[in-house]
Amino acid sequence: MITRLITSNVHGSDDCNYQFLTSLLVNESIAIDAGAIGFYSSPKEQEKIRHVLLTHSHIDHLASLPIFIENVFTGRPDPVIVYGSTPVLDCLQSDVFNNRIWPDFIELSKFPVSRFLDIKTFEPNQTITLEGINITSININHVVPTVGYIFDDGKSAIGYVSDTAETEEIWERLNKQANLKAVFLEVTFPNHLQWLADVSKHLTPKTFKLELQKLKKDVPIFAVHLKGRYRDQVAKEVADLNLPNVHITKFLKDYTF
Numbered sequence: 001m002i003t004r005l006i007t008s009n010v011h012g013s014d015d016c017n018y019q020f021l022t023s024l025l026v027n028e029s030i031a032i033d034a035g036a037i038g039f040y041s042s043p044k045e046q047e048k049i050r051h052v053l054l055t056h057s058h059i060d061h062l063a064s065l066p067i068f069i070e071n072v073f074t075g076r077p078d079p080v081i082v083y084g085s086t087p088v089l090d091c092l093q094s095d096v097f098n099n100r101i102w103p104d105f106i107e108l109s110k111f112p113v114s115r116f117l118d119i120k121t122f123e124p125n126q127t128i129t130l131e132g133i134n135i136t137s138i139n140i141n142h143v144v145p146t147v148g149y150i151f152d153d154g155k156s157a158i159g160y161v162s163d164t165a166e167t168e169e170i171w172e173r174l175n176k177q178a179n180l181k182a183v184f185l186e187v188t189f190p191n192h193l194q195w196l197a198d199v200s201k202h203l204t205p206k207t208f209k210l211e212l213q214k215l216k217k218d219v220p221i222f223a224v225h226l227k228g229r230y231r232d233q234v235a236k237e238v239a240d241l242n243l244p245n246v247h248i249t250k251f252l253k254d255y256t257f
Contacts, residue, residue: 038064054084056146057091162186165201181257186225205237
């Protein structure tokens with residue numbers, strides 16, 4: 001499997017260190033979240049993405065979804081498919097594709113000439129197979145219904161755990177993965193904002209370390225979701241943990257597992 005964190009910078013600078021929005025690609029054809037994919041590269045490159053897995057309904061994880069859907073629309077009978085739990089898909093219909101924020105692409109897609117997208121329910125504890133990869137959705141602990149994912153292509157497995165506070169089930173599942181190769185884990189706020197992390201159900205470097213103690217596998221850990229304003233401070237505090245297997249995920253770098 002090849003994963004790539006999509007940059008969310010749109011100010012024209014070469015400095016791509018700030019994660020304002022969230023999207024991670026798997027094998028170029030599967031996106032985890034749609035915060036940035038609508039601003040990624042070119043419509044031709046975006047068109048390679050055939051599946052979008054939404055973890056939850058917060059705007060930094062679905063901000064560019066309407067733009068992306070419009071960019072990749074070609075009129076083909078098999079449009080891009082968006083997957084999410086029932087609360088997430090309800091949010092898309094009521095709060096995004098509602099003819100106020102954006103045209104109702106869900107309703108328009110019922111007609112053969114305007115197949116913008118397909119919507120498929122993907123509930124926690126279900127497993128689906130996309131592009132030869134088994135993907136399992138697992139509840140994690142955030143302020144709205146949120147899931148993490150385990151990807152397993154038979155040779156390698158990776159875990160994606162964002163956004164969350166202290167959580168349990170996904171670590172139990174990851175510890176049972178014989179072929180686990182890596183975990184992507186959020187760390188959002190610096191330690192002095194622990195109170196904010198607690199109320200918004202995110203991790204600081206301090207609680208990031210505590211979560212990693214639940215993982216019994218010796219695999220690389222890739223930190224994601226560093227809040228843009230505090231990125232440098234969070235990165236330093238993560239480095240100060242002196243955990244040799246922990247890395248800050250680089251934008252647009254292909255990680256192969």
